[in-house]
Amino acid sequence: MNVNLKQLAEMLGLSQTTVSRALNGYPEVNAETRQRVLSAVRETGYRPNRAAQRLATGRAGSIGLVMPIAQGIDSDVHFGEFLAGLGEESVRHDFHFVINPSAPEDEEATFKRLAASGNVDALFLAYVRANDPRIAMLKSLSIPFVVHGRAIEQPADYPFLDIDNTAAFYDAARLLIQLGHRRIALINGPANLTFSIRRKKGMQRALEENGLPFDESLSQHSLMTDEYGHRAMQQFLERDEPPTAVLCSSTVIALGAVRAINKVGLQLGTDISLIAHDDVLPMLKPENFSVPLTTTRSSLRAAGSRIAARLISRIMKTGDYPDQELWRAELIVRASTGPAPKS
Amino acid sequence: MNVNLKQLAEMLGLSQTTVSRALNGYPEVNAETRQRVLSAVRETGYRPNRAAQRLATGRAGSIGLVMPIAQGIDSDVHFGEFLAGLGEESVRHDFHFVINPSAPEDEEATFKRLAASGNVDALFLAYVRANDPRIAMLKSLSIPFVVHGRAIEQPADYPFLDIDNTAAFYDAARLLIQLGHRRIALINGPANLTFSIRRKKGMQRALEENGLPFDESLSQHSLMTDEYGHRAMQQFLERDEPPTAVLCSSTVIALGAVRAINKVGLQLGTDISLIAHDDVLPMLKPENFSVPLTTTRSSLRAAGSRIAARLISRIMKTGDYPDQELWRAELIVRASTGPAPKS
DNA sequence: TAGCAAACTCAAAGCGCTTTGAATTTCGAG
DNA sequence: CTCGAAATTCAAAGCGCTTTGAGTTTGCTA
Structure with missing residues (x-):
């Protein structure tokens, strides 16, 4: 049987007002009184009725x-x-x-x-x-x-x-450039979402600053699924001059991309480099990949x-x-x- | 400005009681009155305050x-x-x-x-x-x-x-048996979950009924991820006598399994058969696989x-x-x- | 020691709905 | 017509909390 405010107030010999105020941290209540109220709450396990609170305050909670x-x-x-x-x-x-x-x-x-x-x-x-x-x-x-x-x-x-998606992919692309990569591909999220747009921009900026061209044909937008990642990477690898590095907008995409890379017998981290954005999905950790993934990390x-x-x-x-x-x-x-x- | 029950009742010249009853489908309200109430609701856009309802009914909603x-x-x-x-x-x-x-x-x-x-x-x-x-x-x-x-x-x-997980995997296994398969593997969900247990049981039953042994070493439990599916299938394929068919507890697992199958150059549906359970995930449709997947389907x-x-x-x-x-x-x-x- | 502000505490009025118990109408039977 | 039952409708009492406006105490100042 749950107690309510009224009962609690009676037990304490206080008014509902005071008890309510004590609980909600109002200043005009004696410190000692507040302690009494608080310990009574602990004893009785009193929990305010949310519906009543919502009604009284007008907040839906x-x-x-x-x-x-x-x-x-x-x-x-x-x-x-x-x-x-x-x-x-x-x-x-x-x-x-x-x-x-x-x-x-x-x-x-x-x-x-x-x-x-x-x-x-x-x-x-x-x-x-x-x-x-x-x-x-x-x-x-x-x-x-x-x-x-x-x-x-x-x-x-x-x-x-x-x-800061721009910065994230700027950093990632710059790292690849510093490592000597010149043909860098991008497997991005859906084209209309802003994070995709910004990530692409970040990558473009890094290339520009280093006097490298951005090759539109090395940039794909796709759903954030394994399947699309695989498909996109596959297409990149079929080119005459395949990219030596790729940025992926999600570890889920990377999953597919890595699969495509393995399939053609390339060694990740040696023959081809990959950086993925990591949302810190518990089910897909970059360090668990057979070759642990370099990532830009931010917990969703x-x-x-x-x-x-x-x-x-x-x-x-x-x-x-x-x-x-x-x-x-x-x-x-x-x-x-x-x-x-x-x- | 949202109207409330009281105002609505006033507008209609009715009591709150009647309006409330009309809205909540009580029988003791005149059909014509109810219509009036209903159309007033439509005009005013009246929406009952849920917090008040919750408080009055004691239901949290x-x-x-x-x-x-x-x-x-x-x-x-x-x-x-x-x-x-x-x-x-x-x-x-x-x-x-x-x-x-x-x-x-x-x-x-x-x-x-x-x-x-x-x-x-x-x-x-x-x-x-x-x-x-x-x-x-x-x-x-x-x-x-x-x-x-x-x-x-x-x-x-x-x-x-x-x-009916048992029946689902019984059916699936039976189909494979009818197709002549004798070594059937199972990549299941976590071992402690009941659906995994039942699916395994269903498969066992189908084998038994056809006088076939159930090979524990051809049965694996794993998380429902692509990665684990891949790993499990890979292990199966490395055996001296690899299975000719496999049941997967999820299309996500199947994703990985198919990958492993492709990697060793086997042709799905010809060299090896696969049936997966399909939860009807919009992001992963069995018909979109390069070889469309046979599935046991039930929408989650x-x-x-x-x-x-x-x-x-x-x-x-x-x-x-x-x-x-x-x-x-x-x-x-x-x-x-x-x-x-x-x- | 009176007088007043500051510090506490309280009673009561809602918040907007449902529901009980009673009142009012309506209607067919006698 | 008259009367009781059936059909409608209503007033009012909560639901459990917050908050306003008004006491009551307490602690100082003069």
Whole structure:
């Protein structure tokens, strides 16, 4: 039998007001009284009824999530990992989710409906596209939100958390160039997503700075799956002058790429170098590859957790996090990169 | 500005009671009145405040989900797909989730805490293990739940949704036997999960019935990843007498297995046959493999959706679904199976 | 020792819905 | 017509919490 506020207050010989205030950290409550309340809570196992809190405060205590279900989106692996982070943090604050699986064409409507329903007090957007209309829409919605990623060619005047994709792939490409590679291929994520665009730009910049051309035919966009990675790499390897190095936008893509490399009998790290972006998926660790992969690393789960923290802090008006964060990915060198082979 | 019940009732010149009843389908309300209410709802865009509903009814309107985060669990791909189904159905009834990422050793505690918190009114359990103590625990918790899968060697006296894994792999193995295969390998999921155990049993039964031995050394358990699939298949192919056919517990495993097969230059469907279980993952379709895969098919997303429907119906005490369901997987023959090669 | 601000505590009014128990209408039978 | 049952509708009491506005104490100052 769970106690409620009223009973707790009676037990303590206090009013509900005081107990409530003691629990919610209001200053106008005697330190000693607060201690009494706190220990009573511990004894009785009192847990405030969330529905009542929500009703009283007008806060829904939940975050709206639009889960992409399109085939073209790498919803599965990466989304799951991100969600774990989000969930981890949310549960700590007793926040709920409203998960809306939605096809891309319905997403805007889904967001609107969610916001209008009053059943969530924050929204979250991911898989940002080049000039994403959803961001403007979210801004107009007068409900807190955080974007995972950020748009291109739009003022970044909204809350976001992104990794510096440009820098990550700039660093990766530069390493390869320093190792003597001249023909570097890119197996990227979907062409319309901003992280793909930025990664390509980072690579281009590194090439330019070193007076090297960027060969469009050595750049492919694909879904973030093993299969597409394999296919893309295969095509690259069939060329007259195959690349001596390749950048992959995900370890999942790298999985397929490595497979294609092995198939033609090339030795990874010797005959051909590979750097992949590592989202730190527990199921696919770069160090577990038969030749451990050099990667640009940034944990997707950490990002999820951080976004939840920011969203919740915004809702509860507690603490303050920066409104915009750009995380730097670490470049971690393992065995899949080596000097360009003498040609 | 959203209207609330009170305002709506005033507009209609009715009491809140009547409007509420009209909306919730109570019989004692005049058909004509109900129509008036309904059209007023449409005009005003009235949406009941869920927090108030929850408080008044005592129902939390949300489902507790323990999300496995262990490395050993195929949380990612399969869980994501399942979740999409769950979300799809839940959102239709305006139900929330409480997602608790949790390591296996903490799962029981997590469930207990969830149930005790009163913030969820149903729980959901997946990744059932052989003699799973969590089921008994759930039964003791006096909160509705549905198990995805079912235990072994325990009375199945609890609500579950499972697929007939035994039958699926029995069917698959029998097909291979009919095609003349004698050495059939199995690349299964984790050894402690019930679906793995049943699939193995199904295969064993098919062999027995045809007077064939089951070769333990041709059976492997692994994580449901490409990598492990590849490794397992590779080992099988290195044997003196490699198998002429293989069953895979997931298309993800099959991905790796096919890779290993290609690597040694064998032709799938001719030199060696393969049947995989297909959870209908949008990112990995058996028909997209270079040699389309014969599969036992059962949609994970459909299962998620169904479980949500059952859970919600139980909570709302509407409609009635069977308490226990055993879905039959379909055996779909494609090009990856063929007659056993003459030896 | 009075007087007042500061420090605490409290009663009561919602938050928006469901639901109980009673009141009012409507209607067919007598 | 009249009356009781059936059909509708209603007022009001919660659900458990937060928060406003108003006490009550306490601690100093003068």
